[in-house]
Structures are given as structure tokens and as C-alpha cells.
Amino acid sequence: MAGMTDLAIRIATTMDATGINKADKSVKGLDKTIKKLGRTLGVTLGASAMAAYGKAAVKAFAEDEAAARRLSSAVDNLGLSFSKVQVATFISGLEQSAAIADDVLRPAFQSLLNITGSLTKSQELLNNAIQISRASGVDLATVTADLGKGYVGITRGLIKYNTGLTRAELQTKSFNEILGIMLAKSAGAAQDYLTTTSYKMDVLRLASENAKESIGEGLVNSFAVLGGGSQASDAAKTIDNIAKGINAITMATAQAVNGLRLLYKGLDFLTSFGGLTGGDGLLARALNRQPTVSSGRSASPAGTAIRTRQQREAEAAAAKRAKEVAALTKKQVASTKALTAEQKKQNSLKKSASIFDLEQVQLVAALKGKLTAEETMRVQAQLAILNGNEAVARQLTDQILKAQDASGNLAKFLTALPNARNPFEYLDAYLSYLAGKAAAIMTSQPVPSAPSAGNTAVPTVPATNVPTFPSDNMITYNTRTGLNYNPNANNVVVELKITGEGDVTNAIAKGLQNQSLSTGDSSYINRRTGGFAG
Amino acid sequence: MPVELDNAVALSKALKNYAPDLAKETQKEIAGHLRKVVNQARGFVPAQSPLSGWGNQTGIWEYRAFNAGIMKRGIGYSTTPTKPNKRGFRSLATIFNKSAAGAIYETAGRKNPQGMPPAQRVKKYRNGQFIQEWQLDKTVNKSANPNAGRQFIDSLPPLVDSQQSNSAGRRTRKTKGRLMFRAWAQDQGRTTAAVVKAIQNANMTVVKKSDARGQYTFMGRDK
Numbered sequence: 215m216a217g218m219t220d221l222a223i224r225i226a227t228t229m230d231a232t233g234i235n236k237a238d239k240s241v242k243g244l245d246k247t248i249k250k251l252g253r254t255l256g257v258t259l260g261a262s263a264m265a266a267y268g269k270a271a272v273k274a275f276a277e278d279e280a281a282a283r284r285l286s287s288a289v290d291n292l293g294l295s296f297s298k299v300q301v302a303t304f305i306s307g308l309e310q311s312a313a314i315a316d317d318v319l320r321p322a323f324q325s326l327l328n329i330t331g332s333l334t335k336s337q338e339l340l341n342n343a344i345q346i347s348r349a350s351g352v353d354l355a356t357v358t359a360d361l362g363k364g365y366v367g368i369t370r371g372l373i374k375y376n377t378g379l380t381r382a383e384l385q386t387k388s389f390n391e392i393l394g395i396m397l398a399k400s401a402g403a404a405q406d407y408l409t410t411t412s413y414k415m416d417v418l419r420l421a422s423e424n425a426k427e428s429i430g431e432g433l434v435n436s437f438a439v440l441g442g443g444s445q446a447s448d449a450a451k452t453i454d455n456i457a458k459g460i461n462a463i464t465m466a467t468a469q470a471v472n473g474l475r476l477l478y479k480g481l482d483f484l485t486s487f488g489g490l491t492g493g494d495g496l497l498a499r500a501l502n503r504q505p506t507v508s509s510g511r512s513a514s515p516a517g518t519a520i521r522t523r524q525q526r527e528a529e530a531a532a533a534k535r536a537k538e539v540a541a542l543t544k545k546q547v548a549s550t551k552a553l554t555a556e557q558k559k560q561n562s563l564k565k566s567a568s569i570f571d572l573e574q575v576q577l578v579a580a581l582k583g584k585l586t587a588e589e590t591m592r593v594q595a596q597l598a599i600l601n602g603n604e605a606v607a608r609q610l611t612d613q614i615l616k617a618q619d620a621s622g623n624l625a626k627f628l629t630a631l632p633n634a635r636n637p638f639e640y641l642d643a644y645l646s647y648l649a650g651k652a653a654a655i656m657t658s659q660p661v662p663s664a665p666s667a668g669n670t671a672v673p674t675v676p677a678t679n680v681p682t683f684p685s686d687n688m689i690t691y692n693t694r695t696g697l698n699y700n701p702n703a704n705n706v707v708v709e710l711k712i713t714g715e716g717d718v719t720n721a722i723a724k725g726l727q728n729q730s731l732s733t734g735d736s737s738y739i740n741r742r743t744g745g746f747a748g
Numbered sequence: 749m750p751v752e753l754d755n756a757v758a759l760s761k762a763l764k765n766y767a768p769d770l771a772k773e774t775q776k777e778i779a780g781h782l783r784k785v786v787n788q789a790r791g792f793v794p795a796q797s798p799l800s801g802w803g804n805q806t807g808i809w810e811y812r813a814f815n816a817g818i819m820k821r822g823i824g825y826s827t828t829p830t831k832p833n834k835r836g837f838r839s840l841a842t843i844f845n846k847s848a849a850g851a852i853y854e855t856a857g858r859k860n861p862q863g864m865p866p867a868q869r870v871k872k873y874r875n876g877q878f879i880q881e882w883q884l885d886k887t888v889n890k891s892a893n894p895n896a897g898r899q900f901i902d903s904l905p906p907l908v909d910s911q912q913s914n915s916a917g918r919r920t921r922k923t924k925g926r927l928m929f930r931a932w933a934q935d936q937g938r939t940t941a942a943v944v945k946a947i948q949n950a951n952m953t954v955v956k957k958s959d960a961r962g963q964y965t966f967m968g969r970d971k
Contacts, residue, residue, distance in 0.1 A: 220922075221851050223910070223932050224839035225782070225943050228756030228829075234836045 296521030313416035322358040329362040332532030349400030782825035789931035798903040822847025863897020
């Protein structure tokens with residue numbers, strides 16, 4: 215009862231750790247159980263993770279294998295079946311050097327190969343595409359597609375690479391010229407990329423992907439056999455089954471391995487005719503012959519001749535095709551230029567013709583209106599000038615002049631006018647005179663005579679019926695200096711004389727004082743002290 | 749603070765094995781010491797209720813009403829070891845006050861020397877709306893007389909602290925009281941010493957009887 219209440223005095227106590235030890239033991243047991251559970255879960259989860267990874271690896275391998283098969287078929291179709299090894303080596307080498315997955319390289323190379331038909335050209339273009347891709351940031355597949363289109367003359371897609379070329383220039387320039395510009399702008403980009411962290415990450419990612427593919431290949435081979443087939447789908451099915459039941463995998467694997475072993479033994483027995491044939495067969499042992507081992511090589515020395523011949527033929531075909539494309543492009547450009555020039559000419563003629571017609575129409579329309587005789591003559595003269603009829607134009611011009619001056623002197627005067635003279639002509643003679651004079655002084659020779667002023671005779675203006683303007687003396691003419699303008703020539707000086715000067719001065723002073731006193735803001739006059747304040 | 753003894757459980761087992769009579773004698777000796785304290789504590793129970801109303805066995809106070817007999821009978825002692833508490837300690841000897849009225853008389857005013865604060869009107873959320881109602885928890889004085897708690901405590905004798913100022917351990921309000929703790933304070937540790945001495949004597953007796961020198965040593969020590 216005392217233990218039930220808090221209101222108690224506990225006199226002597228002792229430590230009884232029995233319960234605590236028991237509890238501690240229980241807790242430790244629980245801890246062990248939890249750890250076991252954790253390990254079990256970890257194993258289970260690890261198995262699940264492995265199964266998932268295996269599935270992904272099988273998928274990666276299957277995709278890689280499919281891409282390789284596609285490329286192989288493309289090479290076969292181009293008649294380059296003996297170059298498969300070279301293609302594979304090139305892709306592998308490029309994958310290592312550029313850190314680009316073969317999954318990306320294969321389709322790109324395949325598209326270029328289909329377009330160009332040349333192995334070397336495709337390799338060259340793929341390398342160029344990698345460089346341009348590194349520089350521009352555009353993915354390799356897009357760059358490859360654009361270059362492929364550009365190779366056959368469709369250069370529209372190349373504008374996105376900021377080559378600095380206009381659309382018209384892209385259309386007119388050849389693909390090689392454009393590619394040269396693009397490569398010049400992206401020079402060194404591929405090499406610079408190799409020093410970046412991104413490249414290192416790419417290398418790691420690539421290694422991981424390749425490891426996954428290798429693991430996937432191994433899994434496919436092993437699980438496909440275990441699954442009773444030879445395809446990747448069989449392997450995937452097997453792995454799915456593994457993921458579904460971890461517990462059953464051991465038994466299934468064992469059974470499959472056992473079955474495989476039995477199957478292999480059976481097949482071996484059948485193919486060796488009960489052990490008679492084969493490397494270690496009864497016959498071989500009886501005849502004491504060494505078993506023949508296939509070297510895996512073809513009868514001809516690696517088929518080099520066929521391969522080189524195929525390559526030569528393909529290169530020739532590709533070169534021919536390239537020439538055809540180039541010629542076609544050149545022809546197209548020439549025709550475009552000719553068409554453009556013709557259009558330009560036509561436009562110019564059209565414009566000129568329209569202007570000419572317009573002026574003519576205006577003049578003809580003017581002639582149809584009510585004009586005086588003189589105006590009619592002027593319009594006709596202008597029309598004759600426009601039409602290039604010089605005789606009629608001259609005749610009409612004379613008639614107009616005569617109409618202005620009935621005496622005909624004006625026409626004669628204008629006809630007899632000398633050519634315009636050099637106003638500084640006299641300076642040459644004068645300077646020569648000065649030089650001669652100086653030389654005479656120095657050499658004690660007689661001083662040459664001063665030069666004459668030249669032909670200073672001014673033709674007199676004949677009397678005509680042209681109204682004369684009043685001479686205001688503001689414009690004068692000098693034979694040496696030419697025309698002179700004096701705006702003050704006609705100024706009139708007016709002299710003002712004021713009589714009774716004192717009164718006027720006083721009146722002005724008075725007026726100014728009154729004005730000053732009335733403006734308080736501007737000046738303030740203290741009337742008492744007589745001082746001014748501003 | 750209680751005196752902690754090492755291996756007292758082993759002593760108890762040894763007593764039962766080697767000296768069953770000694771075990772009974774030891775318990776009787778301890779009980780004799782405890783009875784003195786208990787009797788003294790019972791003597792502090794007043795004959796009449798300090799407040800007349802507390803003696804009315806009505807309503808919720810039916811089983812808490814002042815009853816000197818119940819209060820005296822509620823004060824007792826035990827020499828049976830208790831079950832271990834959550835930290836593994838067992839009490840070998842205990843004095844207790846187990847009646848409700850005795851507990852009230854013992855501890856009233858320990859936490860709130862001026863009585864519990866009067867209930868307040870508080871806002872509560874009931875049936876989707878906020879309403880005002882009186883506080884009903886155990887921390888407030890629910891009487892209509894706001895000074896009821898203080899008046900009740902004032903009518904009781906003062907609390908006495910059983911924990912001496914020079915003793916070890918924390919000084920808390922839980923060692924203060926008017927009956928048991930008052931008697932324990934007046935005892936001034938004599939009972940504790942007598943109990944420990946009785947246990948040590950039993951220990952020495954068991955050691956002599958079992959002739960197992962050094963195997964069973966039950967040394968009491970004050971913690």
C-alpha cells in the first residue's frame with residue numbers, strides 16, 4: 215500500500231536492478247531484432263535495386279545493339295560492307311576522344327553517310343559537326359542534320375550558327391565556303407572543351423554508360439540462356455521474374471543452369487556423333503591429328519583488296535555526286551544572278567520610261583491648253599529637246615529669242631559672246647613680270663615692260679527691247695574683280711540739328727528723373743536723405 | 749532523503765535462507781522504531797475539524813470530509829520492501845499517510861500558501877462558436893468564496909519541513925507536512941539510524957551464521 219501513494223517517507227532503500235536488467239536485456243534483444251530486420255530489408259532492397267539496375271543495363275545494351283545494327287545495315291547498303299570494322303573503330307575512337315556516347319555518334323554518322331555516300335567525307339563532316347556543336351552549344355544531332363542538308367545545297371538551317379552571312383549569301387555561297395566560315399568561327403572550341411569540368415563529367419558518364427552496356431550485355435547473354443532463349447527480350451523477361459520473386463531466383467537459376475548443362479551435353483553428344491568427331495573425339499585421338507582451330511580470318515588476306523576497291527568506288531561515286539551538286543549549284547547561282555540583273559535592268563528601264571512618258575505627257579497636255587504663242591513655242595522647244603530633235607530645238611530657241619528681241623540683236627549678242635574667261639589669268643603675267651624684274655635687278659639687265667591687262671574690252675550690250683532694270687549702283691562690274699555688290703550704295707545720310715540745346719537736355723533729364731522716381735522696385739530714392747537704393 | 753543500502757535484497761534472501769527467525773525479528777525491530785513515529789504523527793491529528801464545514805460529508809466532499817479516525821488510521825508504516833520504482837529502487841521501510849482527509853490536512857498550502865487562485869471567466873470554443881464560461885480545471889479555486897483557500901490554510905497549523913537544513917539532497921516542498929512529516933522532523937533521524945543499525949546487525953548475524961566471511965557484506969551507507 216505504501217508503494218501506491220506518494221505521501222510516504224521512505225526510510226531505507228536499495229537498488230534492485232533486476233527489472234532494469236531485464237528491461238535492458240529486452241531492449242538489447244529488440245535492438246538486435248531491428249538490426250536483423252534492417253539487414254533483411256537492406257538485402258531485399260539491394261536485390262531490388264540490383265534487379266532494377268540490371269533491367270536498365272539490359273535496356274541500354276539493347277538500344278546500343280540496335281543502333282549498331284542500323285549503322286551496319288547502312289554501311290552494307292552503301293556497298294561498304296568491308297569497312298564496318300573501320301567505321302566501328304572510328305566511332306569508338308571518337309567516343310573516347312570527344313567523350314560523346316556512341317549512341318549519339320552512330321545515328322549522326324549514319325545520316326552523314328547516307329547523304330554523302332563517302333566514308334572519308336562523313337568522317338570529316340562528323341568531326342566538323344562536333345567542333346561546331348561545341349562552339350555553338352547546339353546538340354550534335356541537329357548540327358549533323360544541318361550540315362547534311364547544307365551538303366546537298368539546303369543551307370537554310372545554317373543561319374542559326376551566326377556565321378555573319380545573310381540569307382542571300384547563304385543561298386549563293388557554296389557549302390564548302392560556308393563550312394569554312396563556320397569552322398573558322400568555331401576553331402579551337404573542341405580542344406577547349408577537353409579542358410573543362412563538363413568534359414570530365416562527360417567522360418565519367420560515358421564510362422558509366424559503357425559499363426552499364428557491358429553489364430547489360432553480360433546479363434543478356436547469361437539471362438537469355440537461362441530464360442531459354444537468345445534474345446534481349448528473353449533476358450528482360452527473366453530479370454522481371456527475378457524482380458518479382460527474389461526467393462525463387464536461386465532455384466530458378468539452379469534449374470536453368472542444370473538444364474543448360476544437360477542441354478549442352480546433349481547437343482555436344484549429338485553434334486559429335488556420340489563423341490566420335492570433335493577436337494578431342496575418338497576419331498581425332500585415333501588418327502592422332504591435331505584439332506583444327508579456325509583463325510577467324512577470311513581466305514583472302516583480310517579482304518583488303520575488296521575493301522579498298524569498295525572504298526574507291528564509293529569515293530568516286532561520292533566525288534561524282536559532289537561535282538554534280540556543285541555544278542548544279544553553280545548553274546543555279548549563275549541563273550539567279552542573270553535573272554537578278556535582268557530584273558534590275560527592266561526595273562530601271564521601266565522607271566526611266568515612266569519618267570520620260572510623264573514629262574512628255576505633261577508637255578503634250580500643256581500644248582493642248584490655252585497658251586500664248588510664245589509659251590507654245592517654249593513648250594514645243596522643250597519637247598524637241600526631250601525628243602533629241604536638235605534642229606527643231608535650235609530653230610525654236612532662235613524664234614523665242616527673236617520674239618523677245620525683235621531686232622534680233624540679242625540673239626546675235628548671245629551667239630557672239632566669248633567663252634568665259636579665267637578671272638585670275640592676269641595674275642600669271644603679272645607674277646612673271648615680277649620675277650623677270652627681280653632677275654633683271656640681280657643680273658643688271660633691263661627691266662622688262664609691264665604686262666598688258668589683256669583683252670579687257672567689254673562687249674557693249676546692244677539695244678534691245680528687253681526692259682532694263684533701274685541702276686541702283688548696288689551691283690557693279692569690274693573687268694578684273696568681276697561683279698561687286700554694295701548694299702550701302704544708296705544709303706541717305708540725314709543730319710539732325712537741334713536748336714535750343716539746353717532746353718532739350720533739361721527736358722530729357724527731367725523725364726528720366728520722373729521715370730526713375732516712379733519705379734519703386736528698380737530704384738528707390740530716399741527723399742529725405744537723397745540717397746539711392748537699388 | 750532515504751538511506752540507501754547495498755545488497756539489501758540479497759540480505760533479505762540470506763535472512764530467509766539462513767535465519768528465518770532473524771528476519772522476522774529484524775522486521776519487528778524496525779517496526780518498533782517506525783511505530784513511534786507513526787504514533788506521534790497520529791497525535792497531531794486534531795479531534796475536531798479546523799473549519800466546521802469540512803466535517804460535513806456532503807457532495808463531492810463526502811469521502812474527503814474531516815474524520816479524525818480515518819485520518820489516524822490512514823497513517824501507518826510498512827516493513828515489507830516495495831516494488832522497484834522506475835529507477836529500480838525499493839523501500840525497505842516506509843511510513844505513509846494514505847487517507848484523503850489526512851493527505852489534505854498534511855499538505856494543504858504546500859503548493860499555494862495563499863490558496864489556489866479564484867476561477868476566471870475564459871473564452872471556450874463550443875459548438876462552432878466562442879462562449880464565456882467559468883474555469884473548471886484543478887488549478888483554480890472553484891468556490892464562490894474567492895478567499896476560501898487562504899482561509900482554509902490559515903485555519904490549519906503551519907507546515908513543518910522534515911528535511912534538515914544540513915542534510916544532503918534537494919530541499920523541495922514535498923518533504924513538508926503537518927502530521928507525518930512533522931513527526932519525522934521531530935524524530936531528527938533517530939529512527940533512520942535505528943533501522944539501519946537493525947539491518948546491519950541482521951547482516952552481521954547472517955555472516956556469522958553462514959560462516960561465509962566476506963561473501964555477504966551488507967554495508968549501509970548514507971547517500
